[in-house]
Amino acid sequence: MRIGFLVISWTDVLDILLVSFLLYQIYVLVKGSIASRVFLGYLFVYVFYLIVKGLRLELLTAILQYFMGVGAIALIVIFQQEIRRFLLIIGKSTAFTNNRFFNTFLGSTEPGLESGNLKAIVEASRSIASDFNGALIVIKKKDDLEKYIQTGAPLDALISKPLLVSVFNQYSALNDGAVIIADGRVSASRCILPVADGREVPSSVGFRHRAAMGISEATDAAVVVISEQTGRISLAIEGELFSNIPASELEMRLAEYLNSDKQRV
Numbered sequence: 001m002r003i004g005f006l007v008i009s010w011t012d013v014l015d016i017l018l019v020s021f022l023l024y025q026i027y028v029l030v031k032g033s034i035a036s037r038v039f040l041g042y043l044f045v046y047v048f049y050l051i052v053k054g055l056r057l058e059l060l061t062a063i064l065q066y067f068m069g070v071g072a073i074a075l076i077v078i079f080q081q082e083i084r085r086f087l088l089i090i091g092k093s094t095a096f097t098n099n100r101f102f103n104t105f106l107g108s109t110e111p112g113l114e115s116g117n118l119k120a121i122v123e124a125s126r127s128i129a130s131d132f133n134g135a136l137i138v139i140k141k142k143d144d145l146e147k148y149i150q151t152g153a154p155l156d157a158l159i160s161k162p163l164l165v166s167v168f169n170q171y172s173a174l175n176d177g178a179v180i181i182a183d184g185r186v187s188a189s190r191c192i193l194p195v196a197d198g199r200e201v202p203s204s205v206g207f208r209h210r211a212a213m214g215i216s217e218a219t220d221a222a223v224v225v226i227s228e229q230t231g232r233i234s235l236a237i238e239g240e241l242f243s244n245i246p247a248s249e250l251e252m253r254l255a256e257y258l259n260s261d262k263q264r265v
């Protein structure tokens with residue numbers, strides 16, 4: 001196709017569409033954050049560099065070229081949260097993660113938790129909350145949690161209300177950190193979770209709740225978090241924290257999420 005003096009092929013159109021899509025995704029990721037200003041600043045420098053290069057100002061071009069090279073590395077450091085989120089979105093896209101072969105390869109298993117086990121978790125949460133003992137309970141869906149289980153003390157125990165209540169008792173030696181429930185067993189306690197520190201986390205949120213958001217952002221696990229200060233039960237799913245959930249609603253919400261085959265994006 002010819003537009004004026006420009007000859008445009010279908011690969012050029014594809015190229016433009018892909019670049020537009022990428023730029024839009026970057027815009028969505030950095031929108032509203034401090035990173036968006038950095039991104040804009042970098043874009044201005046790049047446009048300036050193109051103008052300078054077009055005008056054949058050799059010295060300034062060389063300086064800006066060097067600056068752009070160093071800037072690219074600086075951008076990776078500045079945007080590490082956004083890049084991580086972007087790669088997670090790609091890694092969790094339904095086309096791959098719903099595929100049986102990829103699930104085996106990634107160590108993912110079928111989702112679901114027996115209703116008796118779910119009831120035990122909910123009853124334990126109710127009891128822990130009423131005693132104002134804090135708790136952090138990670139429940140595996142499909143994604144492998146072995147990496148996080150390794151950070152804690154192995155338990156490999158049957159799921160039961162008395163066990164969970166005693167683990168999170170304030171005098172227990174196991175109450176620090178998170179309990180991870182995987183494949184119908186209480187795998188470990190005292191586990192260390194990644195902490196969410198993105199712009200969407202309100203500064204008032206403490207580390208227990210940040211850790212719940214962090215692991216639910218990094219994996220598809222559901223996390224029950226109970227505040228030691230307020231006794232409130234919250235649920236973290238897909239990086240989002242749903243605060244102050246009534247115990248009566250918790251079981252339904254957990255069952256709905258854990259038993260669904262839906263993979264987040």
Ligand SMILES: Nc1ncnc2c1ncn2[C@@H]1O[C@H](COP(=O)(O)OP(=O)(O)OP(=O)(O)O)[C@@H](O)[C@H]1O
Nearest residue numbers: 134176177178192193206207208209211227228229
């Ligand atoms: N990254 C983490 N991984 C696992 N557990 C954590 C992590 N960060 C904090 N915790 C647990 O949360 C506990 C309380 O942390 P903190 O008081 O900062 O959280 P909070 O969100 O304010 O919760 P609370 O309302 O219960 O005080 C810690 O003692 C620890 O057991």
